[in-house]
Every structure is written in structure tokens, then in C-alpha cells.
Amino acid sequence: xxxxGSREPMLDAKSxxxxxxxxxxxxLGMAVSSDSCRSLKYPYVAVMLKVADHSGHVKNKSFEMTxxxxxxxYRQFKEIAAVIETx
Amino acid sequence: xxxxxxxxxxQLEAFLTAQTKKQGGITSDQAAVISKFWKSHKTKxxxxxxxxxxxxxxxxxxxxxxxxxxxxxxxxQIHTPVALVELEFGKRGQESEFLCxxxxxxxxxxxxKKLSEVEESINALMQxx
Numbered sequence: 001x002x003x004x005g006s007r008e009p010m011l012d013a014k015s016x017x018x019x020x021x022x023x024x025x026x027x028l029g030m031a032v033s034s035d036s037c038r039s040l041k042y043p044y045v046a047v048m049l050k051v052a053d054h055s056g057h058v059k060n061k062s063f064e065m066t067x068x069x070x071x072x073x074y075r076q077f078k079e080i081a082a083v084i085e086t087x
Numbered sequence: 088x089x090x091x092x093x094x095x096x097x098q099l100e101a102f103l104t105a106q107t108k109k110q111g112g113i114t115s116d117q118a119a120v121i122s123k124f125w126k127s128h129k130t131k132x133x134x135x136x137x138x139x140x141x142x143x144x145x146x147x148x149x150x151x152x153x154x155x156x157x158x159x160x161x162x163x164q165i166h167t168p169v170a171l172v173e174l175e176f177g178k179r180g181q182e183s184e185f186l187c188x189x190x191x192x193x194x195x196x197x198x199x200k201k202l203s204e205v206e207e208s209i210n211a212l213m214q215x216x
Contacts, residue, residue, distance in 0.1 A: 018171060018189040024201050028208045034140040039093040042137050043212060045205055051188065061186055063144040063176050066137075067209060074202045076149055080170045081199055083153045084192045087168035 022058065023050040045070040089125055090132050099125055138179065147183055148175035170195055 025048040031040045048062045065073060094102060103118040113121070125132075151172040170190045177183040190198070 018187045021188050021190065021194060021198070024198060026201060026205050028205060028212065030212075031137075031140055034136075036091070036139045037093065037133075037136040038091045040137065040140060041093065042140070043209070044141070045209075046143070049186070049188075051186065061144075061176070063146055064141060065146050069146055070205065070209070073146065073149065074206060076151065077195065077199055077202060080151055080153065080172070080190075081192075081195050084168045084170050084195055087153055087155050087166075 017054075019051040019053050021049060022052050024048070025050075043067055089121075090136060093133060094125075142179060144176040144178050144184075146174065147177045149173070150175075168192060 027046040029044050029046055031042040031044060033040055045065045045067070046062065047065070048060055050058060050060055052058045089099060089102065092098070099122060103113070103122055106112040107115050107118050149172065151170060153168055153170050156167045156169050168191070172188045172190065174186045174188070175183045176186065
């Protein structure tokens with residue numbers, strides 16, 4: 001995953017094209033077994049984002065992350081918090 | 088069978104030895120080759136199998152920047168910083184979709200609190216039984 005400055009966000013900072021996050025739900029799951037692998041033993045973080053666009057229309061977006069991906073995700077948000085505090 | 092059971096090296100040796108003793112099983116040379124292959128590729132194979140079992144959207148990328156928003160109408164609201172986060176998602180073999188979110192400082196901290204709860208859960212899970 002990329003950090004700040006390595007890629008400009010696709011869209012401009014206009015409220016028409018950015019959504020607001022209303023809620024974040026999470027789940028820590030463990031994949032036990034699957035038809036391709038009987039012994040998966042693979043932990044993952046599942047996240048459900050509830051977002052509203054500028055017109056108030058609400059939609060859900062769910063996705064999964066591996067543990068390393070989650071740790072990176074968390075680290076990026078800590079960086080965001082550190083920066084936003086100093087602005 | 089080796090990948091499916093995610094055998095560790097002891098299990099692997101036992102399994103391969105049993106296979107060499109079987110009628111129509113493998114030779115000990117073949118066993119040695121298989122053993123070597125598994126040892127060097129185990130992680131990649133496992134990653135591939137894990138990926139095959141994941142059919143939800145995965146997080147492919149995250150970019151962000153923090154802007155200082157200025158509003159001149161109410162002096163109390165001048166210089167409200169806002170974080171813009173672009174998330175890139177994708178399902179296996181499909182094109183990415185993007186979500187662009189805006190957060191103020193309060194929102195960022197709320198999210199951090201949730202993420203720290205996730206981390207606590209992960210740590211609890213990883214504790215030796």
C-alpha cells in the first residue's frame with residue numbers, strides 16, 4: 001500500500017466527489033478450511049464501511065484484509081492523525 | 088495433499104517416507120525432490136491457496152493527504168483540517184474500484200479507536216494458548 005505523496009488521490013478535494021464515513025464495523029475472522037486447502041488457519045480482518053455521498057445516499061462497502069495489510073492500514077491512519085493534529 | 092494439510096517439515100518427512108514404502112508409491116529420490124520443493128516454496132504456495140479462498144473485496148491500495156480547509160464566513164471555522172483518503176478495492180481477477188472519503192480530526196480519532204480495538208483482538212488471538 002502506498003503512503004502520502006507517492007500518488008495523488010484520483011479526485012479533487014471537492015465535497016461533490018468525496019464521501020463521508022458514517023460508520024465502520026469490523027470483525028476478526030479465522031478461515032479454518034476450504035475446498036482448496038484443508039488446513040488454512042488464516043486470520044483476517046473484515047471491515048464494513050457505511051458511507052454517505054453528498055446527496056445523502058448511503059451505501060455499504062465491505063472488504064477483507066490480511067493481518068499485515070491491517071497493520072499497514074492502522075499505521076497509515078495513525079500517520080494521518082499525527083499530521084491532521086499539526087495542521 | 089501436502090499443501091492442503093499445510094504440513095510442517097516433520098509431517099512432510101513422515102508422509103513422504105510412508106509414500107516411498109507404498110506399492111506403486113514414490114522412490115526415495117522423488118521424495119527428496121518433493122521435500123526440497125515444498126521447503127522452498129511452502130510460503131508462496133500457502134499464500135496462493137489463501138488467495139484462492141478469499142473472494143471478498145481486498146484492499147489493494149490506500150493514498151491520503153491532509154488539507155487545511157479555510158472558511159471565511161465564520162471566523163471560528165477558519166482552518167479546519169481535513170483528511171482525504173482514497174481506498175482502492177478489488178475482487179480476485181476484477182478491476183479495482185475506488186472510494187474517496189473525507190475525515191475531520193474527530194472522525195480520524197474515532198476510526199483510530201476502532202482500529203486499536205481490532206489490534207487488541209489480534210493480539211489476544213496471537214497469544215499462545
